[in-house]
Amino acid sequence: MSTHRSSGLSRLVLVAASLAIIGVVAGVFFLLSSLQVSEEVEVHGAFFRRSSMGGGVFFLVHNHGLSEACIVGVEVLEPVGIRAELHRTVIEDNVAKMEMVEKICIPPRGEVRALGVEGDGYHVMLTQRIPENVHTIKVRLVLSSGSTVDFEAKEQTLETTETTTMEEHMHHD
Numbered sequence: 001m002s003t004h005r006s007s008g009l010s011r012l013v014l015v016a017a018s019l020a021i022i023g024v025v026a027g028v029f030f031l032l033s034s035l036q037v038s039e040e041v042e043v044h045g046a047f048f049r050r051s052s053m054g055g056g057v058f059f060l061v062h063n064h065g066l067s068e069a070c071i072v073g074v075e076v077l078e079p080v081g082i083r084a085e086l087h088r089t090v091i092e093d094n095v096a097k098m099e100m101v102e103k104i105c106i107p108p109r110g111e112v113r114a115l116g117v118e119g120d121g122y123h124v125m126l127t128q129r130i131p132e133n134v135h136t137i138k139v140r141l142v143l144s145s146g147s148t149v150d151f152e153a154k155e156q157t158l159e160t161t162e163t164t165t166m167e168e169h170m171h172h173d
């Protein structure tokens with residue numbers, strides 16, 4: 001009789017303990033999944049420089065997520081009709097060369113300095129002439145997750161540009 005009672009009680013304790021564990025596990029999963037879904041990729045300090053043939057868009061991009069995030073596409077929302085490409089500048093034999101890249105990946109909890117040669121080489125290349133009266137452009141980055149990040153880039157004119165940054169996109173002219 002007493003053994004039956006104690007086994008019933010221990011079964012109750014076991015059930016309560018399992019429920020508590022399930023609750024904790026579910027809570028952790030919920031927390032992780034909500035971190036995944038929340039806005040992970042942020043653009044900071046964006047600006048563009050024009051050239052006769054188009055220009056370059058430069059920015060810092062932060063990944064607040066726990067997994068790698070990749071930029072796989074770019075488009076100019078405003079003004080319409082301006083083509084853009086993901087680019088990287090590489091130095092070979094002291095000569096800066098640009099190449100198109102399929103993607104720009106940001107490590108978990110990391111950043112990429114898309115500032116051309118002053119940063120990690122990456123930048124967005126504008127391959128069409130920006131109208132003279134346009135001094136702010138709106139850019140959309142497409143991530144491999146399918147989500148998008150929109151940001152504005154104000155024009156940085158040569159007068160306000162540091163001397164060291166002036167050389168960088170000269171080869172676009």
Ligand SMILES: [Cu+2]
Nearest residue numbers: 056087098125
């Ligand atoms: Cu370029």
